[in-house]
Amino acid sequence: MVRVIFIGALGRSGTTLLERVLGQLPGVCALGEVVHLWDRDVRDDERCGCGTRFSRCEFWQEVGDRAFGGWHRLDVPRLLELRDAVERTRYIPRLAVRGGDAVSDYAWHYRRVYQAAAEVSGAEVVIDSSKHAALAYCLRYSPEVDLRVLHVVRDARGVAYSWTKEVARPEADGDAMTRYTPTRSAMLWNAHNAAFAVLRRRGVPTRRVRYENFMRDPVAVTRSLARFVGVDPGPMEFLTTDSARLTSCHSAAGNPMRFTVGPVPLRRDEAWRTSLPPRQRQIVRALAGPLLSRYGYLRSQ
Template sequence: MARLLFVGGLGRSGTTLVERLLGELPGVCALGEVVHLWKRDIRGDERCGCGEHFSTCEFWTRVGELAFGGWANVDVYRVLALQAAVERTRHIPRLAGTRLPEEYRVRVREYAGYYTAVYRAAAEVTGASVLVDSSKHSALAHCLRWSAELDLRVAHVVRDPRGVAHSWTKVVARPEADGESEMTRYSPGRSAMLWNAHNAAFGLLARLGVPLLRVRYEQFVADPRAGLEALAAFAGLTLGESDLDFLTESHADLTVGHSAAGNPMRFSVGRIPLRRDDGWVRGLPSTDRRLVGAVCAPLLRAYGYPVMVSRGGTR
């Protein structure tokens, strides 16, 4: 049974950083956002985290051969049709039930089966005991819950929604894409609603019995060694004395990875700084701060964040 650590949360919450650091641990294979593998990589041939196009990446070629006898054998349109039919936020109440309607259950398990095949193949290629999928999508995690072939564990990454909202307003280039050159942007109001929906959906997973560890971005960046040790233990890994030598309080030394899709940080190699991004405190207009705080107030309190924050960063 494949052991999967699913890194979930709303985008711009630090999930790529968590995935990259996990990928440096022995026994771990970090795959990036597998949810985008079908469209962006198999069909779009975008670049892997190693820099190679997907079709020429040796790692992903071997995974495809083991999983499906080659990526050409994957009916991408079938996968995307299943994705549209079962993996939507609006389907989470149904996915969270104790039983699924027969036709829907068959689709969910078929859809989850494509992911399971990728995880198993990646484990065989690398010898890893833990696979990391940083797809983030709460609905995908709910679909994977129905797979009998996965040991699913969820790292639920949360960040102050005002920081998330500020990040979603920024222009971020997509260097791996030959077509669309920028990542999606959302208004603060839109990102606040998405923050509520996705984080609540992960809380629901925990209530359904899925092992879940909540990771607060701000605490993780303040003490990345402690955060990574907690995640390793949660994933069932035993770390040796030197396994975290690549990491200090201020930086991490990253090797080449094979993240299939995600934030451009997946291309970073070498020494990267680890510092908390609080640019939103001064960069996000006060009206937007108040809006996001009001929309997200219940979960802000639940996660230990202040509801109101002034431009100076105080309550």
């Protein structure tokens, strides 16, 4: 059995930073957003977090050899069709009550990658920061995956503002990441967070992590999360209240921050308070109000 930390959230919630910090702990290997491994890396040969093309990354090539006898043996078009057939947000109500052969087949591919990555890296735990709630629901049907979910939440107004900004994808020759309107991001924020709450009630070990709490005291939060996933955090000399010292990683996909190496300042991004227009802040608050209140974001406002 392979132990997997699944980081779940709506994007732009600080998940890449959390993954990078947890990936510095002894016995932990961060794999990035594995949900995009099949198309962006195996098919399109984008850059690994270590900076090299996927096809030239020794880590990922050994993972492919162990998992499937080489990536060339993987039927990527079929796997992407399978992903579309089982791993969609609209399928979550069905996934909450039953799996099926297609779900088991889909989860099997992830389990093979996780197991191979753990063997190659020598890690006790691997991190998948795919974020997609539907994928976490699929993984719960794999008896060989010891799944622990970190449900990351950030103030919906901060998330909405972040989705309005243009962010380049340097690994894809400058293509930009997807952008959402505040209304769209608020609706997605509701759906993703509600889905992880249901997953917890289905018995999957889940720990909610507020982005704002992590940025306020990253050392304490990281130690707490290490206990939750069952690893010894060690002295954590790489992390202070104000900064994290990051080493190179083999993140398969995700935010451009996965390429960052060296000291990284830790500061809460609250630009939304002045940069998100008042009308848009009001719309997001109205749409996401119940969960904003539940997560404690409206207590002082």
